[in-house]
Amino acid sequence: MMQVTVDITKRDVFLVSLAMIPRLKGNWIFMGVLALAIFVLVLVTRTPDTLYSLGVAAVAALGGALGGGLSALTINVATMLFKLDAGNPMLGRHHYALTDTGLELRAGKQDSMLPWASIASVRRLSGYIVFRLNGNGVFLLPRRAFSSGEAFQAFWRQACALKGA
Incomplete structure (x- = not known):
């Protein structure tokens, strides 16, 4: 994971x-x-x-x-x-975890498990990994969250592989 x-x-x-x-x-x-x-x-x-x-x-x-x-x-x-204010769940601390069943997300007081079927696409976009949901929602993950470009690429490749599986 x-x-x-x-x-x-x-x-x-x-x-x-x-x-x-x-x-x-x-x-x-x-x-x-x-x-x-x-x-x-x-x-x-x-x-x-x-x-x-x-x-x-x-x-x-x-x-x-x-x-x-x-x-x-x-x-x-x-x-x-x-x-977007400080209380908006889109802002603030986000914890992402890739699992075989989907994307686990903890943001503020919300815990979510998004099955891969509910994620329309996983893309790299200008220094971000963007998880686009079926519908209009997105979750974004900036490059700065990773210790290196290689770690960023590895996370993106793993997300794409799990989404495609």
Whole structure:
């Protein structure tokens, strides 16, 4: 059984959130739908009469979608960080243990045993091991919890092997 203990901070949550933003399919779908809506709105309100004005409308729609998407993501991340206080179980001391049956987690007053079937994926992401649950939950484990890069890699490889078994 491999185990590790670490203090999870707001900084950890922020960094993992930033790293996950471009990797989540829903964010790209949102920006695509937003770009299409802006483009249709431009076509309805100002009918382009040349190919150049149609291109300008398309670029404006992409820029508006990028700006709108980034604004929404910034507001969401800021709101999440604002709501995380010292009593939140996502922050503070976490003890992780890998077992044949699942991931044991102790955080504050909560003890959990997450069977491997309830974990959608185990990924390395910008200096973190991220356990993504079926649904929207995640548990993160920073590299600093380990004495060396080799120990970090070994924990990640063991988690992947157990998840795949």
